[in-house]
Amino acid sequence: xxxSDYEALDAGAVAAALGDLAGAFSVVLLAECDSTNTxxxxxxxxxxxxxxxxxxxxxxxxxxRRGRVxxxxxxxxxxxxxxxxxAPGSPVPAGLSLVAGLAVARALEDLGVEGVQLKWPNDVLVxxxxxxxxxxxxxxxxxxxxxxxxxxxxxxxxxxDAEVEYATGxxxxxxxLGCAPGPSELLGRVLVQLHRLFEVYAAAGFxxxxxxxxxxxxxxxxxxxxxxxxxxxxxxCAGVDEDGALLLNTADGLRRVLSGEVSLRLA
Ligand code: BTN
Numbered sequence: 001x002x003x004s005d006y007e008a009l010d011a012g013a014v015a016a017a018l019g020d021l022a023g024a025f026s027v028v029l030l031a032e033c034d035s036t037n038t039x040x041x042x043x044x045x046x047x048x049x050x051x052x053x054x055x056x057x058x059x060x061x062x063x064x065r066r067g068r069v070x071x072x073x074x075x076x077x078x079x080x081x082x083x084x085x086x087a088p089g090s091p092v093p094a095g096l097s098l099v100a101g102l103a104v105a106r107a108l109e110d111l112g113v114e115g116v117q118l119k120w121p122n123d124v125l126v127x128x129x130x131x132x133x134x135x136x137x138x139x140x141x142x143x144x145x146x147x148x149x150x151x152x153x154x155x156x157x158x159x160x161d162a163e164v165e166y167a168t169g170x171x172x173x174x175x176x177l178g179c180a181p182g183p184s185e186l187l188g189r190v191l192v193q194l195h196r197l198f199e200v201y202a203a204a205g206f207x208x209x210x211x212x213x214x215x216x217x218x219x220x221x222x223x224x225x226x227x228x229x230x231x232x233x234x235x236x237c238a239g240v241d242e243d244g245a246l247l248l249n250t251a252d253g254l255r256r257v258l259s260g261e262v263s264l265r266l267a
Contacts, residue, residue: 038149155170155173235248
């Protein structure tokens with residue numbers, strides 16, 4: 001596939017998409033880096049009140065959850081990380097990664113993408129196939145201010161022969177919309193949603209966003225299995241609780257799941 005004509009990230013177009021919020025962000029754009037999460041964690045920017053964002057056209061060592069790889073080809077996906085800081089002394093809250101997924105979902109819906117769903121804790125699916133992945137990594141930050149690096153990858157236009165290791169299969173925006181939006185516009189739109197939702201979250205906690213998350217729950221009331229943790233579990237997905245933990249109706253009663261990989265249990 002000829003990818004020499006892909007659209008590179010552009011600072012002016014990102015600022016235009018951020019609109020009134022442009023001043024709230026510091027956005028650094030790179031043609032290439034190993035991983036935007038790795039870079040941001042390794043070199044934490046000073047706390048100047050802005051949200052620091054690092055985006056790259058291509059990552060050479062993109063990382064996913066649970067040790068997976070986020071593969072990268074020129075023009076194939078939007079890849080970026082944003083550093084979110086919290087009030088000094090406060091613990092970094094557990095529902096953050098779900099809120100990030102919801103922000104991506106809202107940005108996609110605003111663009112007209114149909115069939116957007118969330119797979120706990122934070123995959124974004126379209127008609128059942130993975131369109132975006134999120135890797136949240138915590139850092140003590142500088143001083144006493146805890147921080148989270150929120151890394152997001154959104155498929156724009158995958159090569160047809162892309163081999164990607166997700167049970168759901170994958171999709172991209174070119175498929176969902178007929179054509180992919182420019183990466184800069186998409187970046188700005190997702191950052192605006194992150195800003196809005198993280199403000200709600202900081203003020204009112206995950207419970208204020210729980211309903212919106214559950215409306216998009218890909219596995220609501222369906223039989224699922226949890227793997228990847230010491231104890232394998234299965235049951236009916238009963239949504240998420242006020243902290244963002246997954247609720248599972250099992251043969252032994254209602255269980256809260258804090259980590260693991262959820263998959264649909266086929267009859
Ligand atoms: C997953 O689906 O397992 C999470 C994928 C997260 C990928 C993004 S791309 C930008 C940021 N940098 C990384 O190395 N990973 C995240």
